Amino acid sequence: MADVYSLDSYEPRQALGHLIGRVRAQLLAAIDTELMKDDFLGPLEVTSSQLIVIVSLAGRECATSASELCKGMSYDAGAMTRMLDRLEAKGLVRRSRSPEDRRLVNLELTSAGQAAYPRLREISMRVLNRSLRDFTREEALLLESLLQRLARNVGH
Amino acid sequence: MADVYSLDSYEPRQALGHLIGRVRAQLLAAIDTELMKDDFLGPLEVTSSQLIVIVSLAGRECATSASELCKGMSYDAGAMTRMLDRLEAKGLVRRSRSPEDRRLVNLELTSAGQAAYPRLREISMRVLNRSLRDFTREEALLLESLLQRLARNVGH
DNA sequence: TGACAATGATTGTCATGGCAGTTATTGTTT
């Protein structure tokens, strides 16, 4: 298949790469704005980056290890350590060494973390729905599938 | 129009927000990988973030101020100062106080910066074309237009 | 069993980007 962009016409500042970066930044900023307005999450200064960790932990009943979290979201292990430091300091997550394998750190939400989860889910959904307000369900699915194809291709 | 996501089915980890973040990270990583392999850009450790600044400066013949650059790409002024520190240290960009308005800092590419530009443009285009290799031109344009609609909506 | 590899978490270092506050310069207003 022919290349989409050619040296004659390629404009780095208008092309897909930048556009994706802009959309991502705007989405995160919009979610952060809504989080700050929340009675419960605002004072805790929960951010859009911390959202995904709490959501991932809420999805399972049993305790999960940090490395398992990292694999599941292709996240740097060092970044995860410090992310968990912040979430633990806010009282949303509890760490404990696994008795079976003392290299592992088991993670679970505290009661505050469990209380935060439905609010985080609702807020992120609201921002997405608002951003997709003139999209049909088919257009949204199309966008998702195009992005998934892109994601599969990038790594070659 | 009805909401795309509903509380019943919304899965934060699968939805659009996360997907966009993943695609962006993968694209930037792929560009960084190619930049490191380049004979000229690799030793200078030019990154995908610095790419857009150099590209923006190459687009105009006359000197541009830093604030104008920030406006054009909705970029934080403080981040721009430090970005320019790094680019100046690498000898790619030259700063000079504007004689007309001494608040302004005029920017221009050095000869090394001008030599870097076509390589940066070619590398970012190659990564994008590779990532879009099974897309028709129509599909790529569709993806762009859907993202642009999304970008317009997010800010409300 | 003892050497060694593999794994998980942590830490250090760096680039990035956002926000608030500061300083220098310019424009405006009385």
Place this chain on the structure above:
DNA sequence: AAACAATAACTGCCATGACAATCATTGTCA
């Protein structure tokens, strides 16, 4: 002209993410 607002660049502070190095623990293999 003096006071004030507006603007541009810079600085400090912080969260984020990537990479490399280190340490403790576990698995493997001679």
